[in-house]
Amino acid sequence: MEILRTAYVYVRNVYAGKLCETDDGYLFSYDSNYIELDGASAVSLTMPLYKQTYTSKTLFPFFDGLIPEGWLLQVVSRNWKINIQDRFGLLLVSCKDCIGNVSIKEVKE
Numbered sequence: 001m002e003i004l005r006t007a008y009v010y011v012r013n014v015y016a017g018k019l020c021e022t023d024d025g026y027l028f029s030y031d032s033n034y035i036e037l038d039g040a041s042a043v044s045l046t047m048p049l050y051k052q053t054y055t056s057k058t059l060f061p062f063f064d065g066l067i068p069e070g071w072l073l074q075v076v077s078r079n080w081k082i083n084i085q086d087r088f089g090l091l092l093v094s095c096k097d098c099i100g101n102v103s104i105k106e107v108k109e
Helices: 032-036 070-080 087-094
Strands: 003-011 014-022 025-030 054-056 102-107
Touching: 003 087, 014 032, 014 102, 025 032, 070 087, 087 102
Parallel strands: none
Antiparallel strands: 003 014, 003 102, 014 025, 025 054
């Protein structure tokens, strides 16, 4: 399995884990240090704090739900020249400082 793109996931500005796009789908894993923190909270109720890696053929619904919709999605797609079908790309550019306590930062390698 080849990793294509990676993003760091933060909860309340604390590094919580890593989200990866692969040639076979998506992976999300919590950082082991984050899991040990007092008061650590899951990024979503659908993704509780576990040491195991979550896998999915499509972008996890929680992360997909962070992406703008409607006219704002059109603006993001047009301004950053990202295809609307590239959900991971849209997540990377539009969710660095989105509403809520979760933020996404692209890992540039």
